[in-house]
Amino acid sequence: MIRVLFADKPENWGRYETPLTEAIAATGVEAQIVQPGESDPAQIDYVVYSPQGPVQDFTAYTGAKAVLNLWAGVERVVGNDTLTQPLCRMVDAGLERGMVEYVTGHVLRYHLGIDATLAQQDGVWRHDDGVPPLARDRSVVMLGLGALGKACAEALAGLGFAVTGWSRTRKDIPGITCLSGDDGLAEALSRAEILVSILPDTPETTNLLNADTLAQMPKGARLVNPGRGTLIDDDALLAALDRGQIGHATLDVFRVEPLPPEHPYWAHPQVTVTPHIAAESRAETASEVIAENIRRGEAGEPFLYLVDRSRGY
Template structure:
């Protein structure tokens, strides 16, 4: 039995070394040092070369280095009968929690407006509301979104969450399904996008749904770049329907230098840093999952097994 790490160099070697530290007894191989492909039972994947996974006949599981799996499933030859495990790690949750909480506060305190006034050397006192007077809406209240919703509610914000299926989170008003989307959006003064990339979520924030938000609402996208119709967002910002946007993910990454988001005065761009996978903690998660499965454990006991039907 062996583990193959499939990633771009030099990240491939770094992950191999981190995994070996937690499991010196395991045969862990960095691509392209594959050796006998029949011996590979686990693949640790970030950006695998297309077709490489299909060449592993005895593959038991694929372990994604990211919370998402788009980088793996885009390989049309990926073995569809082999379970794919998303990265579920404290460092991802904490990183996303820090990012979203920080930017929710930034928009709650109307910092983009004050920054614009500073550029114009204009002194205009506008006192922000208290947290209990501010409603935050979170689209996507799964593992990460649920943690964030509870944190923001604990800080005193009025929090509402939306998901495809009904959820129950203490202190959070939960909405479910497309039929409730308008009612959810109408009360979201700060909208946080944390949805996965699926056919149903593509451009879910578009001209129609942006118009459902309260005038002057702010948008934070830390989920997937595919969630937003980019032209519609720019139009909503230009018309003042949306007051400001903080964007961490984009349809094309890195964001092209000539993209209008860079220069738009109401948009803050961050380079996909909201929930970065960290070597030290994520490598242990992977090794623990491999040991569990090789010891006869069930996939049912592992958090983050990808559901192809749901798309996440």
């Protein structure tokens, strides 16, 4: 029987106990799931890890075959010098669907001008203001074409939007115009009437949206960022919003979370703040991914979603 350490905040065990136990059992692997302090670390076979959990030093886990992250992002652990075991990030169906629904909802909100419609309470019938273009005539750009970005791009393309995707390395996705590299980024930004970022947090993506790159976007463009807060130079975005270069920003992730009450994003009339809700791991679907990776580890098969340490994700 293998030992699996659940190393998240103790209060989260109640959400995971039944689905994780059942998911592992369904694979045919016999496992004992333990909490920190309940077993000799050297006897642990798999660490189910959360950045907010109690385990941050992996030195003692000499027998662990893998560290299985409960979060999609691995930026808080990938640089940990004590982590020598294989690290797998979380890509689960529930998280993916949550991201797709968040992105689709906010892109449609911008496309249809819903904010202005909701604010119209003065009794004036403004039919002469015109109607929004069809989706096929609206250019949406997706920064990041990993599993989540690809799913969002495909969903938007399915609604008829003209979708361009950008990634560091070349991708080929049917129905999506795929660009890559520095030249590709400039071209993508120039098309972005609505820009969505689902890029990971790496040294290459830090402050990718800065004064120079924001200026490459069409004047009045809209921005949705459910990816990582470090992507945006906050001062540059606020300045771009103030001068109308960026028409509005919907931000779900920030450099400091919770976002401090005094942060200017809260009071800015052209910013919508959401509290990091775009893509949460769901216990039921996340447990299935964890269980499958444990099964693979025991069967000697390659792990799913293995992190490339050199790339940071």
